[in-house]
Amino acid sequence: MIHKNAEEERLAVEDNYKNWKRWGPYLAERQWGTVREDYSENGHAWDFIGHDKARSNAYRWGEEGIGGFCDSREILCLAPAFWNGKDPILKERLFGLTNNEGNHGEDVKELYFHQVSTPTHSYAKYLYKYPHKKFPYAEIIKKNRERGREESEFELLDTKAFAKNRYFDCFIEYAKEDVGDILMKITVVNRGSKAANIHVLPHLWFRNFWKHNNRFERPEMKSISNSSVQSRSTRNGRYYFYHEGGEQLFCENETNNKRIYDVPNEVDYVKDGINDHVVSGLDTVNPNKKGSKFAVWHKLRLKSGEEKTIRVRLSKKKLADPWTNFDSIFNKRIAECEAFYGDILKKELPQAQQEIARKAFSGLLWTKQFYYYDVHKWLFGGAGEAKPYRADSRNIHWEHLTNRHIISMPDKWEYPWYAAWDLAFHMVSFVEIDPYFAKEQLLLVLRESYMHPNGQIPAYEWNFSDVNPPVHSWAVWNVYEKDKQRSGKGDSKFLEKAFQKLLINFTWWVNQKDKNGINLFEGGFLGLDNIGVFDRNHMPEGITRMQQADATSWMAMFTLNMLRMSLELAKVNPIYEESVAKFFRHFLNIAWAMHHIGQKDISLWDDEDDFYYDVVEMSNGTTDRLKVRSLVGIIPLFAVEIIHKDLFEELKHFKVRAAEIVRTRPDLASLISNIEEFNADGNYLFSIMRGFRLEKLLFRLLDEKEFLSEFGIRSLSKYHEEHPFVFKHNGHHQIQYESGESRSNMFGGNSNWRGPIWMPLNYMIIQSLRKYYLFYGKEYVYEFPTGSGVKLNLNEIANEISKRLIKLFQPNKKGKFQYHSEDKHQLFTKDEQFKNQHFFYEFFDGDSGKGLGASHQTGWTALVANLIMELEQNS
CATH class of the missing domain: 2.70.98 (Beta-galactosidase; Chain A, domain 5)
Known part of the structure; x- marks a missing residue:
């Protein structure tokens, strides 16, 4: 720097x-x-x-x-x-x-x-x-x-x-x-x-x-x-x-x-x-x-x-x-x-957007907290202390966990405890203002006093064993890249330290969440809890397992992140070419498995609906797709990486081994993007989705009657407002689109993925579209919105989605900030002492943009600052 x-x-x-x-x-x-x-x-x-x-x-x-x-x-x-x-x-x-x-x-x-x-x-x-x-x-x-x-x-x-x-x-x-x-x-x-x-x-x-x-x-x-x-x-x-x-x-x-x-x-x-x-x-x-x-x-x-x-x-x-x-x-x-x-914050940005970004970054900085929790002492008492009586020995399997550090919180009132996947998103914003802290935090939760000996990253204090999406590798790579762009030099020590610990975490995922060894993953609670037709941790009787489109896609993304890190580290130490080959093969295996499930070789991709769905396997050996159009089916979009040919040219051993894999198993390579050809700029595309699937997925994603809201991407398709999905198996299970607060108490509290807009996954969608653009370029255009007749390239689409999300924090024609409810309109619009004060809500109504959930969760909603800065860079 x-x-x-x-x-x-x-x-x-x-x-x-x-x-x-x-x-x-x-x-x-x-x-x-x-x-x-x-x-x-x-x-x-x-x-x-x-x-x-x-x-x-x-x-x-x-x-x-x-x-x-x-x-x-x-x-x-x-x-x-x-x-x-x-x-x-x-x-x-x-x-x-x-x-x-x-x-x-x-x-x-x-x-x-x-x-x-x-x-x-x-x-x-x-x-x-x-x-x-x-x-x-x-x-x-x-x-x-x-x-x-x-x-x-x-x-x-x-x-x-x-x-x-x-x-x-x-x-x-x-x-x-x-x-x-x-x-x-x-x-x-x-x-x-x-x-x-x-x-x-x-x-x-x-x-x-x-x-x-x-x-x-x-x-x-x-x-x-x-x-x-x-x-x-x-x-x-x-x-x-x-x-x-x-x-x-x-x-x-x-x-x-x-x-x-x-x-x-x-x-x-x-x-x-x-x-x-x-x-x-x-x-x-x-x-x-x-x-x-x-x-x-x-x-x-x-x-x-x-x-x-x-x-x-x-x-x-x-x-x-x-x-x-x-x-x-x-x-x-x-x-x-x-x-x-x-x-x-560059002067080219409008003053109002600079102020939003500054408040977002400042909220992140204010929600750092001294977090102290020694699970062994909490369960059994320390030296000279009486042993607490606990009929409910919460976190009994995490006795090794001793936290005594300054840690980024989602917020310091409703969530005054760290959450691993929240923290990963926080650091993608933190690196813009404090790359030292961003790298330190990502390494912190990988320490031996945090990470479980089996390789699991602790989720959060209510249940450290809960499973959150494996976004840590994504955050590590993002922080490394952004820090490298700012300083002109990559912090290879940071990357290598993180990579070595992420290897252990990757192995935990493979061993614990792919119990059948078939490269299909079952996450259970994966952050996308209320998006399902039933609790995926407590499935109806008669279902032996669920092959999750999101869990499997998260792992495909994890694999690509590790592959990309291996490539970077191999530039310094050739021994990492072994890891490149390992993750390349694993990525192909996951792609193959997504299309070969059960006795009938059923695919997570549904050719009739042109969408990815979870697949349940019954005790009698049959399989069934859960046809819920949700972010679960969008997450395969995240498994994408762009790698320049010059990097492969440096890695002779890997290039030979990759060619051998493709030659001997063309059926694997045929399921993903064409990895044997680079574009005019010399870029290879690594992606689960081939071009025709991307086009089909965008058709739904960019449809205002489905996922595309005036204020970003909804977490559940609006299609399910009039067409609830019903699953009848040992009971009546139903999910219906709800734009705001969930009426379901399946997970208690204000847990809700049944329609609202969430900043972190919107950010990942935008980032993925920009990567696809690097490969497909300007000539590949899609309708935005679907049915409008207006054709835009993928970078322009990413910009338009960004603008819709940023619009949440901008006054509309009436002077009302969109995230404020109507009853807050007058006060925050006209009162001089309120009009420049902002909340950073946990999520937003999928129709009106109203802010919902925790009102001060600057944590991952701070990504609006990234959107503002990146929109200026990509316009």
Whole structure:
């Protein structure tokens, strides 16, 4: 990378977690209700520690806050709390519904926005909107309990909490003077027409690491003046906390056993002591001004439109005057942040698109989290701890798994735990802003303390054994290529490290998911759960197995990814030619198997419908296609790679062996694209789909009556709206197109693949079309949309689909951002304080484009930033 600005220089420093990334927004937005903190007998994570208990419970595995910062081991945490003088509790953490309380599953019920961050978090900004009125906790729970799955969720904006703009904008900003000097300012603005009171309490506290590890003594904070506090720990030494005005409050980060368990407390001044003192006036803070949890209490009254700023500073250095250069440091870091994004987002992009991309990248950066989970200790207790009683030994087969790292989360409230296939998509966006982090994260989940000894990559904490699509190899290759394009040199060490571990993962897939050794794969839960007519992990009695079009195609893609990596590595080390040959043959075997299933040699490709379908095999030996037109049948599109002839010319041994395979088994080669011929540019096409199948698949994919929506590609064909698919076998099983929230509770929560638009698979479709274009070129054109008579080449089609997806984040003719529902239209269109704030939803309605699911899942929806940048490059 050519270092053009200060932020890129900071990124290039070796071992950033000892340097500029030592502190960052690594605090979870929800620690309560997680599997890690579940010590219930039967594994009822949502009920063991709920929102109400969270303020009184000292967590075992992590911490949470609103717009918080912590160090990379989460020893010391920094975050604000707010109180409007009317709520029954301090606003220390975000509120939302548990899986049982929401009519569409768990859901955060707050208004907050990740404004911006640099990759090293040298500058970061977060916005929280807090009502003047009493926060409607009870109303939100009650209304959502009353609503069924066919009704929409009852949201915070459906209450009167923000009526007449009676709320505060609370801006939380951080800037670093250096590695161990963190400046924080909280600017509160009264948006209402009348004066209002607000209490602002910057908090500093230690994660409770001492209770469960007798190697560590309890750390301490103590007042050393009316405007400064010193923290001291054997784990991170001394820090000095400076503040202007306010009242110092201290307690201990220890559980209030009396409140939660009705047994005596082990210490005085427990975790909720500050809350109880401020809200109820109780004598629950330490008058000696010391403890492991501390806050500065500021009481403000703001006139209409008035704003006030509170400044604090946390430093390893003892400062004579912490305020002299405070504002200048902020100004410098803000300017550097602007310069960084100015270089990333080219001036040719429209300003509105630059802003969307910047918010997407910043959301990714804000959803990095310290994730700590030692499964063996969680199951059996650590040294000196009592063994937990668990009738439900969740993740019992993952005792080796020990996670203690900064990891990219899908989001930090609804999904405050890593998900392997989500993370792979995140890194394809992360590489655009921080290639170091992208490579580090992809290698992290391949480590021996993460990957199972059998080669499986952990899925997510609810069930690490669940099977997600094998997209890790795809992400590794994408990150390698993008990093190479930016820096001018491929990171072969990264590629080789990843390749060696992916070999183990590939073997796991072959051994575990191709149990019959026929190159057809059964994934069960594959991320595309609700897209099926029944739960593929629990098939109706009488079905012996299912040969999945998506599982098999994912593996074909995995095979091509490994082949491509082998080719790249063989340029440096000829021994990798052996791997090239191995994966070439395996790719041919999978292609053959997709068309030879069971006694009748049935194919996953249906010549009558011109589509790929899953095939079930019955106990009597017969087979049947499940004719559901879904993304399952589109995924074969992803098994495509373009390789230039010059690369093959360098690999003489492989070229001979490949020719031998094609000569001796022409039946294998005949099933895929013509790999013996290169195009005018010297490119070979490796693909499951021959040209005629691609054309047939595009006919359905680009049909607005089927997959093509005004806002991208639907996950289920709209054809099934009027023609539900019914499978009658030991029961009545049916699937029907639903554009938005699923009415099926097959998988609980808001799990839904029955129609909506998902950014990650749309991105993969677009990327695949661009690869096909590299081979077929401009002269190969297809109707877009189907039936329109308009012919476009594959690159132009990829651009048009990209534009439809980007349109989700653009105002329409009425000024409404498409992803907003009609009831949010006026506020987010006309209110100056809302109109430039964006949500990044988990998925989008297949007809209207309305945002659905998790509202802050910047994770994979950040791919909209890639689409924006790549559209400009390919137009």
